[in-house]
Amino acid sequence: MEPAVLRILIGMVVGTLIGLTGLGGGVLLLPILIFGLGIPAIKAVGSDALFNFITKIPSSIVHLRKENVRRKVVIALAAGSVPGSMVGVRLLQHLRVIYGAGVNDFIKSAVGILLIVVSTLLLVQRRI
Template sequence: MDLDPVLTLVGLGVGIVVGLTGMGGGALMTPILVLFFGIPPLAAVSSDLVASAVMKPFGSFVHIRRGTVNWSLVGWLCAGSVPSAFVGVLLMRAIGGDRGVHHAIQLALGGALLLAVVGLIVKAVRETSRRADGESSPAPVRVRPVPTLLLGAVGGLVVGLTSVGSGSLIIVILLALYPALRANDLVGTDLVQAVPLVTAAALGHVFFGDLHLDLSAAILVGSVPGVLIGARLSSRAPARAVRAALVLVLLASALKLFGAPNLVVVIALAVVALAGVSVLALRRSTSGRPAISDSQRTYANPTSS
């Protein structure tokens, strides 16, 4: 079995992204396999899911050791997503090569990822305002079982159909239901819940899909060390850095799902990154100015009071 070294390098890069942000596996790897390597969609989905099922436990283990996992959320998400992943595989086999259905799912997922980008930016602005106003940290996350289970089922269905969403779509769900969840815990919870979800979908594709072991092996050789590197960075990095990485990966995934050319994706990411750096520099320069105390105001204007 010959391994494609280029595909292995791509797997390394995607693995780092997955470990760092909890998402990007299917949303990046599946389009890459189809668009750049000419792999048929069903074979790309099957091979990518099997590789993810082996890769993601490595990144999950790092987050488990660091304590950045909400186990209650993991349980309710998996209760909905694991059985529906099998249903998604069966539906994909039933619709076969219906490109219209797959295209509609990709557009819907791309829209969801863009909403997640907006949600992350709004969350960052709120947290900054809260710190500036001297407010305390947000209250602990309170798990909502029924909505979490139902939305997990939707995520599992999409993963079974497309291999996309085990990380990216669940990130959207967690952001919508639990805006107070820390960025590091968001990534850790997302990675851990993805393990049984992707495993269920991968088993379905082993039996009913079009698995190519050489593709999966080439991806795994690069993605396993990549996800370990990314997970270690994510579990230790400041929440702000993880959130910035999430924004960039979500945006890139969404644009690729919409079919944007590579040049457009690169320009969009550069613009967003430059805007973020500019805003951060402006805030630092503003916050670095010395505050004027009440005694200083009185001294400067002795007639007041």
């Protein structure tokens, strides 16, 4: 299969799962980019962030129209998440300066640990 076709199919499957479950690309796409397609982790993080931005806009509009959104919760979360994500990107840039290409190993480990933690919490908690 052509690489471009494979990427389109991956995007379609991930986009469908995002629309269906609300899980972000960090859980679905990032591991595929890093472990499946062999993209360096730091490039995968940036690619995943842009993919999420583009993908979440249409699904967010649909959820707003269907009144599936708790706006006060979203505003409060965004108040912390927007600056937090900017801090995270800057921290990643700093780690890249310090560790060079070794930052990719850090990201892979962090992604693996977070996936295990989140999966475990989803399985054992009644309400997260």
